[in-house]
Amino acid sequence: DTEVTQTPKHLVMGMTNKKSLKCEQHMGHRAMYWYKQKAKKPPELMFVYSYEKLSINESVPSRFSPECPNSSLLNLHLHALQPEDSALYLCASSGKARDKNSPLHFGNGTRLTVT
Amino acid sequence: ELKVEQNPLFLSMQEGKNYTIYCNYSTTSDRLYWYRQDPGKSLESLFVLLSNGAVKQEGRLMASLDTKARLSTLHITAAVHDLSATYFCAVAYAGTASKLTFGTGTRLQVTL
Numbered sequence: 201d202t203e204v205t206q207t208p209k210h211l212v213m214g215m216t217n218k219k220s221l222k223c224e225q226h227m228g229h230r231a232m233y234w235y236k237q238k239a240k241k242p243p244e245l246m247f248v249y250s251y252e253k254l255s256i257n258e259s260v261p262s263r264f265s266p267e268c269p270n271s272s273l274l275n276l277h278l279h280a281l282q283p284e285d286s287a288l289y290l291c292a293s294s295g296k297a298r299d300k301n302s303p304l305h306f307g308n309g310t311r312l313t314v315t
Numbered sequence: 316e317l318k319v320e321q322n323p324l325f326l327s328m329q330e331g332k333n334y335t336i337y338c339n340y341s342t343t344s345d346r347l348y349w350y351r352q353d354p355g356k357s358l359e360s361l362f363v364l365l366s367n368g369a370v371k372q373e374g375r376l377m378a379s380l381d382t383k384a385r386l387s388t389l390h391i392t393a394a395v396h397d398l399s400a401t402y403f404c405a406v407a408y409a410g411t412a413s414k415l416t417f418g419t420g421t422r423l424q425v426t427l
Contacts, residue, residue, distance in 0.1 A: 243417050245416075292358075301346055303348050306359075
């Protein structure tokens with residue numbers, strides 16, 4: 201079982217809908233990430249939060265809006281998505297204090313379909 | 316821009332055979348990771364390689380890192396069906412703790 205929990209597991213939404221993806225970890229990690237993965241492709245970095253502050257935004261369209269309410273939670277708010285945004289969205293966390301080399305721990309992902 | 320390439324992209328091998336997956340990257344890095352992903356599942360961390368010449372082994376898998384050649388290898392010894400999965404290497408920009416770039420992935424199929 202993964203220690204990074206993502207909800208929902210599956211999401212189908214229309215192009216005019218607003219929805220949110222949620223991610224939670226209780227490992228004391230200080231960095232949290234959103235990745236997007238299309239079928240048979242590697243994960244692509246979207247956002248990184250470090251100590252609850254946005255540190256990396258990989259030029260992601262504004263229809264994706266991240267939020268980090270506290271060190272354990274990470275949200276991704278979705279609005280006016282396009283069908284090409286359909287993908288597996290993976291949350292990850294890493295880095296207890298003084299352990300910058302630790303690997304990313306991934307959640308099981310949310311499979312998003314935009315209709 | 317950091318580029319990370321793996322080869323082969325697809326590997327079909329018989330149980331009991333040995334093979335190596337290669338991961339090449341384009342710029343200086345101080346950390347390299349290997350992950351496994353089963354179909355429809357999340358990514359599982361396998362190895363963390365932090366220095367030139369680093370070698371890590373777990374069961375039938377052994378990973379190594381040559382930072383001068385910008386090359387990492389994942390060697391599979393006496394493959395078994397349970398190793399069937401997609402394997403990704405991931406490389407961090409030197410000095411950038413949080414930004415990982417994943418390789419293209421190698422889909423391994425071990426046949427009986």
